[in-house]
Amino acid sequence: MNLPKAYDPGAYEADIYALWERSEAFVAHPDSKKEHFSISMPPPNETGTLSIGHSLFLTLQDIMARHARQRGKDVLWLPGTDHAAMAVNAIIEKKLTDEGTNKHEVGREVFLERTREFVAASRGTMLGQMRAMGASADWSRLRYTLDESLSWAVQEVFIKMYNDGLIYRGNRIVNWDPNLETNVSDEEVEYKEEQATFYTFQYGPFQIGTARPETKFGDKYVVMHPDDERYAQYKHGDTFEAEWLNGKVTATVIKDEAVDPAFGTGVMTITPWHDHTDFEIAERHGLEKQQIIDFHGKLLPIAGDFAGMSIAEARPKIAALLEEKGLLISRDEKYVHSIAVNERGKGVIEPQIRLQWFVDVNKQAVEWKGKTLSFKEVLQSVVREGDIKIIPERFEKIYFSWIDNLRDWCVSRQIWWGHRIPAWYRTDADGQVETFVGAVPPADEAEGWREWEQDPDTLDTWFSSALWTWSTLIDPELARDASLSLAEVLAGSPDYQAYHPTTVLETGWDIIFFWVARMILSTTYATGTVPFKDVYLHGMVRAEDGKKMSKSRPESIIDPLTVIPQYGTDALRMALVMGVSPGNDQNWSTGKIEANRNFCNKLWNVARYIEGIVGDDFSREKSEAVSVADHWVLSKLQQIQQGMVNDLDAYRFGEAYDKLYHFIWDDVADWYIEASKAAPNKPLLAHVLESVLLLAHPFAPFVTETIWQTLKWEGDSLLATKQLTKPLGFDAKQAATFGEIQNIVSESRFVLTALKVSGITLYYTAVPFITENAETIKRMARLQAVTEVEDGTGLFLTSTNARCWLDIDQGTAQAYLKELNAKRERQAAVIAQLEGRLSNDSYVKNAPKDIVAQTRQQLGEAQELLASLEREYDRFNTTA
RNA sequence: GGGCGCUUAGCUCAGUUGGCUAGAGCAUCUCGUUUACACCGAGAGGGUCGGGGGUUCGAAUCCCUCAGCGCCCACCA
Numbered sequence: 009m010n011l012p013k014a015y016d017p018g019a020y021e022a023d024i025y026a027l028w029e030r031s032e033a034f035v036a037h038p039d040s041k042k043e044h045f046s047i048s049m050p051p052p053n054e055t056g057t058l059s060i061g062h063s064l065f066l067t068l069q070d071i072m073a074r075h076a077r078q079r080g081k082d083v084l085w086l087p088g089t090d091h092a093a094m095a096v097n098a099i100i101e102k103k104l105t106d107e108g109t110n111k112h113e114v115g116r117e118v119f120l121e122r123t124r125e126f127v128a129a130s131r132g133t134m135l136g137q138m139r140a141m142g143a144s145a146d147w148s149r150l151r152y153t154l155d156e157s158l159s160w161a162v163q164e165v166f167i168k169m170y171n172d173g174l175i176y177r178g179n180r181i182v183n184w185d186p187n188l189e190t191n192v193s194d195e196e197v198e199y200k201e202e203q204a205t206f207y208t209f210q211y212g213p214f215q216i217g218t219a220r221p222e223t224k225f226g227d228k229y230v231v232m233h234p235d236d237e238r239y240a241q242y243k244h245g246d247t248f249e250a251e252w253l254n255g256k257v258t259a260t261v262i263k264d265e266a267v268d269p270a271f272g273t274g275v276m277t278i279t280p281w282h283d284h285t286d287f288e289i290a291e292r293h294g295l296e297k298q299q300i301i302d303f304h305g306k307l308l309p310i311a312g313d314f315a316g317m318s319i320a321e322a323r324p325k326i327a328a329l330l331e332e333k334g335l336l337i338s339r340d341e342k343y344v345h346s347i348a349v350n351e352r353g354k355g356v357i358e359p360q361i362r363l364q365w366f367v368d369v370n371k372q373a374v375e376w377k378g379k380t381l382s383f384k385e386v387l388q389s390v391v392r393e394g395d396i397k398i399i400p401e402r403f404e405k406i407y408f409s410w411i412d413n414l415r416d417w418c419v420s421r422q423i424w425w426g427h428r429i430p431a432w433y434r435t436d437a438d439g440q441v442e443t444f445v446g447a448v449p450p451a452d453e454a455e456g457w458r459e460w461e462q463d464p465d466t467l468d469t470w471f472s473s474a475l476w477t478w479s480t481l482i483d484p485e486l487a488r489d490a491s492l493s494l495a496e497v498l499a500g501s502p503d504y505q506a507y508h509p510t511t512v513l514e515t516g517w518d519i520i521f522f523w524v525a526r527m528i529l530s531t532t533y534a535t536g537t538v539p540f541k542d543v544y545l546h547g548m549v550r551a552e553d554g555k556k557m558s559k560s561r562p563e564s565i566i567d568p569l570t571v572i573p574q575y576g577t578d579a580l581r582m583a584l585v586m587g588v589s590p591g592n593d594q595n596w597s598t599g600k601i602e603a604n605r606n607f608c609n610k611l612w613n614v615a616r617y618i619e620g621i622v623g624d625d626f627s628r629e630k631s632e633a634v635s636v637a638d639h640w641v642l643s644k645l646q647q648i649q650q651g652m653v654n655d656l657d658a659y660r661f662g663e664a665y666d667k668l669y670h671f672i673w674d675d676v677a678d679w680y681i682e683a684s685k686a687a688p689n690k691p692l693l694a695h696v697l698e699s700v701l702l703l704a705h706p707f708a709p710f711v712t713e714t715i716w717q718t719l720k721w722e723g724d725s726l727l728a729t730k731q732l733t734k735p736l737g738f739d740a741k742q743a744a745t746f747g748e749i750q751n752i753v754s755e756s757r758f759v760l761t762a763l764k765v766s767g768i769t770l771y772y773t774a775v776p777f778i779t780e781n782a783e784t785i786k787r788m789a790r791l792q793a794v795t796e797v798e799d800g801t802g803l804f805l806t807s808t809n810a811r812c813w814l815d816i817d818q819g820t821a822q823a824y825l826k827e828l829n830a831k832r833e834r835q836a837a838v839i840a841q842l843e844g845r846l847s848n849d850s851y852v853k854n855a856p857k858d859i860v861a862q863t864r865q866q867l868g869e870a871q872e873l874l875a876s877l878e879r880e881y882d883r884f885n886t887t888a
Numbered sequence: 889g890g891g892c893g894c895u896u897a898g899c900u901c902a903g904u905u906g907g908c909u910a911g912a913g914c915a916u917c918u919c920g921u922u923u924a925c926a927c928c929g930a931g932a933g934g935g936u937c938g939g940g941g942g943u944u945c946g947a948a949u950c951c952c953u954c955a956g957c958g959c960c961c962a963c964c965a
Binding site: 011013014015199206216217218219220231267268271272273275276277278279283285286344345346402403405406409410413517518552554586587588589591592593594595597598599600602603604605606607608609610612613614615616617618619620621654655658660662663666669670677678681682754757758760761762764787790837838841845848849850851852853854855856859862863866 | 890892900901902903904913915923932945958959
């Protein structure tokens with residue numbers, strides 16, 4: 009016997025993974041005639057180590073990839089990592105701060121060098137950990153968002169969009185993070201509640217409220233709703249004098265519907281430079297905008313004595329100044345509002361007007377399916393028309409409502425780590441600026457102009473990850489040939505031709521806007537095809553208490569790298585799949601991981617038992633059903649295999665897992681193996697084991713491959729590259745007969761346990777299948793003997809139509825009477841229900857035929873059962 | 889303010905287009921040292937599927953409504 013008593017995952021996992029990799033089991037073959045199946049792995053940020061969330065997506069995608077291989081497909085699961093501009097940038101800046109320096113002191117080149125060192129180190133760690141999860145990715149095609157060919161694609165798309173008028177540069181209000189000194193997109197901003205002081209000040213004839221007195225230096229407009237009757241006497245454009253922070257100012261009345269008359273006094277002053285709503289009001293009315301706060305979060309000279317102060321320092325002092333001037337009306341210390349912070353680094357956002365690059369989402373200049381549409385329209389079209397299906401469907405609604413509110417996408421970032429914008433500027437002596445967008449600046453040297461300088465900004469990380477499904481499939485050699493267009497490079501790239509559009513995108517619902525929508529936007533535009541056909545969205549893994557795992561509660565974080573050595577990777581994978589449904593969050597559970605560690609051991613011992621019976625060297629060609637148990641297990645196997653295939657095709661991972669679990673544990677281990685012990689059918693046991701290993705393999709690749717490698721039934725073949733077994737034929741009647749045996753065994757067990765008796769004989773009247781399986785029944789029900797009689801006495805079995813009695817004296821069986829009676833009543837109720845259903849004409853007329861036939865059959869069976877219950881009850885009642 | 893989701897056994901959750909007597913894991917109780925497995929086996933208890941109404945032959949499933957919880961988006965002068 010080769011298999012030790014208990015499965016010890018740590019002893020095999022690393023070797024098994026190395027074996028797969030050495031055998032190139034996961035390498036894709038674009039020239040293969042097989043149907044292609046492709047998934048792009050969402051590239052994890054190279055910021056450190058694998059989280060439980062990574063474990064979840066690696067598991068789900070791995071199940072899909074392995075299952076597709078088992079179905080005879082050529083599979084590409086393309087792995088990669090993301091340069092994660094903002095996140096990595098934040099880490100490096102923190103490191104520099106800790107060293108007592110900053111990015112300005114070290115300069116761009118040193119900063120980038122430091123960053124490269126950091127990501128190179130963390131990438132190796134990440135990739136090792138992805139392998140530890142068992143990810144069957146094609147590592148020969150590993151990509152990185154900053155690879156040459158991917159960067160080339162980024163540049164091409166930017167330039168193409170610019171030339172098509174879909175990218176523009178403009179002064180717009182952006183979410184500025186003074187900490188990281190960059191803007192961030194609307195999606196990267198999160199809000200948190202804060203308690204602050206809400207001041208009401210006198211401003212000319214009006215009272216205005218604010219929580220931010222420090223922004224008020226430039227105020228010269230008051231805005232109110234046009235329908236607000238309290239201020240009907242003031243007309244749009246009226247001016248008035250007001251005493252204010254820097255002395256007397258002349259202010260103008262503006263009427264705008266953005267003002268909520270019910271909030272505060274219904275009047276407000278505006279700060280267009282530092283507030284989104286105010287900016288829009290100012291744009292509508294052509295008002296002046298003035299910067300009050302600089303890009304480091306300090307007040308500008310307009311603040312007079314307060315210039316150079318931070319916001320936090322200046323705020324109370326400015327309020328005090330206004331109070332001195334007698335302009336403070338009231339102060340509410342308990343005011344709660346939300347403030348915007350950058351989700352990376354948590355810096356408080358200070359909106360600023362800056363010159364930035366934007367993707368225009370409303371301009372109709374995108375060719376899609378023969379029409380010229382805007383990005384917004386394409387995004388809507390592909391999901392509405394079914395080019396892309398989102399699972400679960402409810403996220404389609406969320407997707408549409410997001411698009412309805414979509415604003416132009418600001419793609420420039422003021423950080424250094426990332427793809428530098430391919431835009432060039434030069435100035436002449438008069439300060440005139442000329443702009444050029446292209447990979448390299450023009451060669452001309454015009455009289456009186458300085459040299460071309462590249463835009464110092466980089467692109468939003470999502471701009472490059474938006475191209476991920478296809479930029480990773482470009483042939484890097486072709487991308488180097490500057491004479492080729494994007495279309496030509498794609499046409500000449502074998503991987504792109506074979507694997508794009510990808511079959512499915514699997515990712516978390518939290519990045520549907522960041523990533524999924526942007527992939528659709530950029531890919532439809534650049535390639536004329538959708539990036540993927542299906543989108544499967546998984547939920548978050550929360551802590552055991554149902555709350556988010558959070559760095560502020562380190563004990564809440566489940567680290568896969570500590571779970572794996574303790575329970576095994578397969579147990580972790582299955583714990584994450586057990587009972588999940590698309591789009592729903594799940595709670596981490598110690599119970600689940602333990603259950604699956606046990607499940608792996610169960611599988612191990614099933615194999616161990618069968619190995620002990622059939623030996624090391626075995627052919628399954630002669631596998632066929634002999635006993636009724638054999639027929640039954642084959643019928644089950646066929647049913648389960650088909651069910652799992654259907655589930656996996658429909659992305660019902662949890663249900664496929666559930667079928668697998670119960671098939672192995674209940675059907676194979678508890679029934680089939682036990683039943684087979686009377687007369688083991690070696691070839692069939694071997695077939696069942698092989699089938700079970702294959703079905704379990706996508707979920708538990710390590711334990712199944714370990715078993716397969718230990719058995720060596722097929723020389724050096726890999727389970728990972730084997731296809732599902734073809735179903736063997738079976739006889740349905742014989743399979744059903746085993747069901748009868750199960751009934752007899754179950755009821756005997758029940759009675760024996762309930763009455764606390766043992767050493768009992770089962771009598772039966774001439775029933776061939778019992779005669780043939782007497783040994784099995786005796787063994788499984790732990791009976792003394794199974795004996796044929798003319799007419800039996802004792803306790804009559806009621807869950808089978810065969811006539812069987814347990815040899816139990818009537819005194820002992822008195823206790824059983826009660827149970828019998830309850831059973832009788834239950835059965836009568838069932839019959840009443842079924843009869844009611846069948847006596848209803850509209851049911852018989854409307855319900856599907858097979859359902860009605862089924863009901864009739866059930867009724868027949870139930871009546872028969874009740875009849876024998878009645879007989880038995882009467883007999884006991886009179887004789888006992 | 890707009891939208892989405894959840895509420896099913898003590899706990900955590902499945903339940904595909906409405907159709908077997910509503911399931912699982914964990915927990916609980918009883919029994920068991922049968923040579924694959926105590927990371928085990930056998931058996932049991934436990935739910936009027938959040939409340940109310942409706943559609944239907946039939947509702948955990950569809951519709952309306954109420955309640956509680958969670959999330960997303962917008963706004964927050």
